[in-house]
Amino acid sequence: MRDAFEAVVGTCRCGRTRFEMSAPPLMTAACHCRGCQKMSASAFSLTAMVPADAFKVLEGDPVPAGVQGNGLAHFCCSHCKSWMFTRIDGVEAFVNVRPALFDDPAWCTPFMETMTSERLPWAQTPASHSYEGFPSMEELPGLIQAFADHLQANGGVP
Ligand SMILES: [Zn+2]
Numbered sequence: 001m002r003d004a005f006e007a008v009v010g011t012c013r014c015g016r017t018r019f020e021m022s023a024p025p026l027m028t029a030a031c032h033c034r035g036c037q038k039m040s041a042s043a044f045s046l047t048a049m050v051p052a053d054a055f056k057v058l059e060g061d062p063v064p065a066g067v068q069g070n071g072l073a074h075f076c077c078s079h080c081k082s083w084m085f086t087r088i089d090g091v092e093a094f095v096n097v098r099p100a101l102f103d104d105p106a107w108c109t110p111f112m113e114t115m116t117s118e119r120l121p122w123a124q125t126p127a128s129h130s131y132e133g134f135p136s137m138e139e140l141p142g143l144i145q146a147f148a149d150h151l152q153a154n155g156g157v158p
């Protein structure tokens with residue numbers, strides 16, 4: 001049984017763009033690929049896979065960011081250019097939100113990590129599921145279920 005979920009809010013660096021997540025994420029992840037290293041200017045990106053109907057931009061004007069035409073539509077704040085979320089072409093079910101932007105990001109521990117083949121040698125995450133590339137589409141439902149069980153066992157998203 002799922003308790004009523006209290007929406008959590010996130011903002012870009014300057015605060016002009018605000019969004020909310022009104023249901024628990026389907027997954028949290030870290031991606032070690034070179035593209036994410038460059039987009040985040042860091043060792044890896046963080047993602048919360050948010051059900052598309054539970055993701056809403058409340059304020060501001062997100063604009064396209066990053067490299068276009070590779071099947072990923074990245075969006076950033078039009079003012080401060082913080083990387084905020086990514087939509088995958090042809091995937092309507094969820095939006096990949098950068099969870100470090102949530103007002104309280106402490107819960108966004110990555111459950112899985114991807115593209116460890118490009119991981120910086122010193123970059124470690126506590127993810128319990130690790131992939132050299134990406135999990136297959138066949139593996140994804142089982143992973144999503146495992147994450148839901150994990151959230152429930154740990155009291156959900158604060
Ligand atoms: Zn990546």
Ligand SMILES: [Zn+2]
Binds near residue numbers: 014080081082
């Ligand atoms: Zn901004």
